[in-house]
Structure formats: structure tokens, C-alpha cells
Amino acid sequence: MLYRENGQFKTSYSADQQIFPIAQDRWLVGALIALAFVAVPLLASDYLMRAILIPFLIFSLAAVGVNILVGYCGQISLGSGAFMAVGAYGAYNFFVRLPGLPLIPALILGGLCATAFGILFGLPSLRVRGLYLAVATLAAQFFADWMFLRIKWFTMDTPSGSVAVSNLQVFGLPLESAASKYLFCLAVLAVIALLAKNLVRSAIGREWMAIRDMDVAAAVIGIRPMYAKLSAFAVSSFIIGVAGALWAFVYLGAWEPSAFSVDYSFRLLFMVIIGGLGSIMGSFFGAAFIVVLPIALSQFLPAVAGLFGVEISTTAVSHAELMIFGGLIVWFLIVEPHGLAKLWSIGKQKLRLWPFPH
């Protein structure tokens, strides 16, 4: 009843090309963005912003990047953790070596470092496909681990190999409080996600999808596979690199190479698979599932047990958390192999017909 598009007529091309053609969608998304920008910083606790929302935003950003490569262009990559690391260390080196460099250019330069690295490790994609490519990109991960552990130049010769940043500022405003960090990450995410959404709707996005669906056919109709694949690697690793820089600068503050271990590559891949391949929205769902759910479970389980008067040990909680989390992944993939984003769009489809399905 509420979600119906009757009477919404599109009278111009621009109206036809909107991201959200249905008015209710526009209102909902507008309200969500307003909520995220205004209500959350006012209402949410420090902990909620610092420990849950900031990681969620940063991983959403990284998942958008991975989704462009894996979901839209079909190039399975296990090197995402390495791209994050290159973004983080690149931004760090520019930030420290060029005194007075503002934060935002440093982040962008970090992203560009990741772009170069991504293109380099995207080259095998011109020859190998699918799982073979996944294994080839794994090399990026090992290479990055080796590089940041052994080449002291990247870590400014610190004896321990761990680096730190502080006194972050954006336009003269200190990035210290939880709300300011949250708003900064949110702004970066909003801008990049909007750009990414428009990119995948444009000609280049169509090329990526054509390559994903059948690269031989795409080549026959005049799409250059090299250009399409490498541009997907470039765009995706730029976004992942910026996310990595944010993770290091804003969330951790001090980090070592193991902060971007191969674990993160897998986690990001799971995010896009669970969230929904080939969907910007799905990246957010996936990030929420992988980042927020374990934390929520670890707090929820003792509360549930407490309700029944049982006190469970930390070990039991964390084992139960892993089991439930694993179970949920399996369940979601059985219920909807196309990810949470697909569930979302099915829900919307049903709402359109509600209450009179035919």
C-alpha cells in the first residue's frame, strides 16, 4: 500500500536515469542519510561510534571496492588485504614525509599508491580467470606482507616496524572525538559510494559486467578486455586503498603489517558474497554482517544467558559466537545464494504488490 509507484511518471531522461526511480526509495534513503549524518552523532554513545560504526563504515567502503572488482567485473581477488595495506602505508609515507600535507590529499595519494599496486597485480587477470586468478592475487598479499615487514624505508626505520599517526586534522578541525571521526568516515564513504554507484551504471560499468558475464562475447562486441579488467582493478584498489588508509589512520592509530593480514582479504571476499555480488547496497549489508554481527553476538549471548540465570564463560561465549556466525553464513547462503541484497530486492518486489499479490 505504502510502497507503490502508481502515478509516478517519468517525463524526462534525467528522471528516468535516477539512482532511485521510486519516490519512496528516495525518501527512505534521504532519511537514512540524514539519520546517519545528524541523529547518530547526537544520540549514539562513544562506544557505538568508535568501536562499531567506524569499523562498519570503513569496511563498507572496502567492500564497495571489492564488489566492483569481484561483483561487477567478475575478477575474484584475494589480494584486498594487500591493497588496504598499500593504501595505509602509502598514505602514511606521504603524510609523514611531506610535512604539512593535509589528511585528505594524503588519503587520496595512498589510494593512488594502491591503484598502481592493484594494476600491477591485476596484470595476471589478462591471462588467467576465476579461481586461478584468486590464487594469483594471493601473491599480492604475500608480497605486501613481505614488503612492509622487510623494507625499512616504508616504516621510517622504526625499530619495531610499527608505525603511528596522530594529530589528525581536516580543514583545521581536529579528528579526535568519536563523532568527528565517525562523520569523516561517513562523508568519505558517502562520496565514494555515490561515485561508485554512478560508475557501475555508466558505460564503463556495463563493460565490466559484460566482461564478467562472458568475456569472449564482450571482446567480440568491441569491449577491450585489457582496458576493462585493468580499469576495474584500478578503481577497486583505489577505493580499497582509501579504506585501508582510513582503517589505519582513523580506527587503529598505530599499526603493523599484521593489521592487514590475509584474514582481511578473505573477510572482504565473504562480505561481498554474503552481501550480494554486483550490488553497491550489498556491500553495506555484507560489512554489517561480518563486522557488526560477531560483536553483537558476543554481547548478546551473555545477556541471553543472564536472562535464564546462567553465567557463561568468556571461552564459551566466543566459541558459541563463532558457531552461530558460521551457521548463519551457511543459512543465508542456502536461503539466498545471491546475498542479502537480493533478499532486500525480493522484499521490495513483494511490497510493491502488497496487499494484493497476483
Place this chain on the structure above:
Amino acid sequence: MKFRKIVLATAVAVTGASALVAGSAWAQAKEQYLPVLSYRTGAYAPNGTPTANGIVDYYKLVNARGGINGVKLLVEECETMYDTARSVECYERLKGKNGGAALIHPWSTGATFALTEKAPVDKIPLITTGYGRSESADGTVFKWNFPLLGTYWVAADAIVQAIGAKEGGMDKLKGKKIALVYHDSPFGKEPIPLLQERAKMLGFDLQLLPVTAPGVEQKATWLQIRQARPDYTLLWGWGVMNSTALKEAQATGYPREKMYGVWWSGAEPDVRDVGQGAKGYNAVTLQHGTDKSAPIVKEILAKLHDKGQGTGPRDEVGETLYLRGVVSAAMGVEGIRAAQERFGKGKVMTGEQVRWGLENLNLTQAKLDALGFKGVLRGPISTSCADHVGSGAARIHTWDGSKWVFSSGWIESDQQIIKPMVRSTASKYAAEKKLTARTPADCQS
């Protein structure tokens, strides 16, 4: 029935949501809140679990003794899986609860680095007993870090001295070859500056052999050792890397008597699997090793485990990692006690007050003995504004095939080498961060 279910579900959801949103609102009177970051799952669980048991048991014991001047301790564990990001999440979750955390033990080098940036903002002292960053010994720069009971530099220096003693004098080390097999992470790299300094001074040849985490693949490293035949090998490993190294040493035929580990490489889980193969292997212990007959261990057994209130298996009480947990918890408790002496006995202390207490610890041997640490800790452990370590003594213990036995007396690390290194590294950090060293007035606060 269905209605009840709905009510129950709502109640659960509300509890969960309020825990998330308003965690800091539940202040409780007269209870000192001490969060514990532990890792009982994940790759390093065999080492993390006994440590966590030790901490929790000591806090329980303090409560059984009547608290700190009547103030009971409220303990909450948070599982980090030894993951830096999870540790930061735990820290953020717990720091504001129940009136605020009085102190935090990060229990991982990665987390120590990340929290070092956050602690000054939140005004919560970090206690890193025998681990963490060595330069944080300088309290004038690292106001909130307390690497109590020794740093990795103290440990490395003690090992060099022990080797010197074995050779019959420090001058005999000239021309000797010493290899360092280390976990390729900030933790493993910590001793390198000190060893390089010592190598320069004493004229031995230092060979650095990194091992990639987690450390199960060491064939190439031990091939290098077989070729280079170092006179001594230091092991700076963690978790599964240690037992692998010992097995490789056995396979290579490298004498275990010539191997010296850091204390993270010198606990029961590291050698138990290797058993007789590790016989003769040495490890440095910062203050304590395994001591099952210590008064504190007996008291924990009598007051907690005999009553079924102990944490973890009874036969692990008094082992190295368990005691590390106990000792580090004790340092925190003594910091709170010292703070109470200045800011009011029987009151709940804030993080800032506890920092003052930790900075003014004066634990004489008599006090330590009275606490039950006779033979475990050596006094005096006394800290100051500039010195956040409090002690520089270590011992070596040796695995005899079934248990650890002390094989050396107390070794005092050479502060004339360590102090200038701490100073210069800390001031480099301060310069990078544009920090100014604390003034004498700040020291009094």
C-alpha cells in the same frame, strides 16, 4: 505461550540495545572496575588461556581477602582472539563501563601500540608487564604506559649477561657468533636495537633470522643455522613457533643448551610437546618463572580452587604463564592501593589516580613477601615519574625434560646501556608526535 515468547524476545533485545547504547550509564558504587582483555580462542589460545586464568584468579583472591581497603574488584573479560582490531573494540566497549576502567592490560604488542595512542585521551593507564614497547619505560614521554617488571631490552640484556657468565666473562664473547631467531613482527624486532648495541660493545657477531608468522615454517632458518653454526641462538618466538623451533633444533642437531628464549618462549606450552627433546633449553624470566610452592600459589589453591571457585585447571596454577597473569594483576592492584593511600582509602580510584599510584609504587621485599610473592618477585620494585619499569632483574630457567628449574641467580640488566637507549628512542617518538616531555609539576599530579 506465543505472547511470552514475544515479551522475552523484546526484553532480550532491549537489554542488548541498552548495553550497546548506554553502556556507560550503569555506574556502581564501591566497586573498582577492572576489565580484562584476554584471548582464550584463536591461534594463541594455549598461551592466552593460562594468563587470563591467572589474572582472574588473582582478582578473585583480592576479593576473598576483602578487597583493596574494602573496595571490591569488579572484573569483566573481553575476548580479543589476539587480534588488534578486536582488542581496540574491547577497549572501547569496556573503558567507560561501571564508572570507568581503572587500568588496562592490552596483552598483545599490536594492541599495545594501538592503545598507546588512545590511552592519553581516555586517561587510562596501560600495564604491559614484561612486554609491549621497550621505550615506554620513559615515563616523561609515555605518561600512560607501564612496562612494569622489565622490558624486552631488559630480557635481552639479561640473556647476553647469562651467556657471558657461561663463557666465563663478558670479554669472552668477542668474536662469538650469536643468532637471533625472531617472530617477524614488532614483538620479535624489539630486542634487535639492544642486541646490536651489545654486539658493538662486546664484539660478538649478531645474525638476524626472521621467521614469518605464525612460525611453523622454519626449515630455511635452521638450514642457515646449520651452515653458520652460531655459538648461541636466541629465540624470540610466540605460540606454535617455539615448539617448532625446538623440534627443528633437535632435527638439526643444534644443542638446546646453547638456546636462550625470551619469556614468551619459556613457558610450559612451548616445551611440553617437545618433552625430552627440549631438555637443556634456557629461557629468560622477568622476575618469576614456574613456582608451584610459592605462598601466593598455595593461597590461591586454598582459597579458590579448593572451594571450587578457581579459574581454569588446578594443575596449571603456578606455571609460568599463569603466574605472569597473577603478577601483572598484582601490579595493577598495588597501583590502586598506592593511589588510595594518596587520594583516600576505601574509595574507588579513577584511571588518572591509578596512574599516579603506578608511578609511585614502592614495593619492598617485605611488602612483596607479605603479599605472598616470596621467592617469586624480588624487591624493591619502585617506580617514578621517569622510570615506569620499576625493576631490571631477571633470571634464567632451564627445561629439564619435565619442568622448568632456575639455573641462574638474579641478573641485573645493565641500565647504563638501556637508559640512554630508552631516552633516545622515546625522544624520537616525542619529536615525531610533537610531544613535550613532562614537567616536574606534571609529575606531581
